[in-house]
Amino acid sequence: MSSYSRVGVVTGANKGIGLAIVRQLALQYPKSPLNNGPFLIYLTARDKSRGEAAVKELQQDAQLKQAKALKADGGLSEIKFHPFDVTDKDSVKTLADHLKEAHSDGIDFVINNAGIAMDGFDANIVKTTLSCNYYSTLSACHAFLSLLKPTGRIVNVASTSGSLKKVSHEVRERFLSSKTEADVTSILQDFQKAVEAGKEKEDGFLSAAYATSKAGLIGGTRALAREVKEKGSGVLVNSCCPGYVNTEMSKGNGTKTPDEGAKTPVWLAIQDFGGKTGSFYRDEKELEWKDL
Known part of the structure; x- marks a missing residue:
């Protein structure tokens, strides 16, 4: 039995938006409808020294x-x-095992903020980007699902760069009509094959690894939410865009501060947004994927 009333996890949280998310969670929790006592926030990061420095x-x-x-x-x-x-599957398992042991009554939410944006465009960059932003993120979601309370939440930090306006009509319709993670994965596999063959534009895709990975994450989140709901679970699974935030990832060109970028992920984690699942949000508003 945990000594905390609420427990949340934020991934990729030693800097930028992730660090701001942890700060805003602590600031906003007292007035949150979820507030019913002591709140533990796990700030997670790949690098131990950077993570511990962020906590300090x-x-x-x-x-x-x-x-x-x-x-x-x-x-x-x-x-x-x-x-x-x-x-790292072992790292995901280690955290999941710790959460299960330390909080046997369950955790309240996971905000999946960890992700990468690489310079350039080639088959290797596409493979690496999809592996982190899509495959690994959804795999982590599955690892954490059984640890969430029945009223738990998963928030996946995606991006409006996952818009479907610049892909072909056929690719757009495949994404919008996708029902399962397998449906979404098959689109990304086709994208990867097309890039390897040097004909992604010919096949209706963008020559953009990050944007395509985030389109996959939006679609994968919708599919996961549907699967969770069909199993009768009350866990809410949503994705969001923090906006164009001034961080290392945007090379300092962003127009929002990290705290402004943290608003929507934090809102989806600890505020009342009507209990929707499988939706995409930006600026604390639900947006239709087809309209991005």
């Missing part, structure tokens, strides 16, 4: 100090580091 940074954060948000200052929230590499 938050423990001294001026906003959190002023709000008395953290347990050390008399607040409700506590932040702990746990190593996690979404692309």
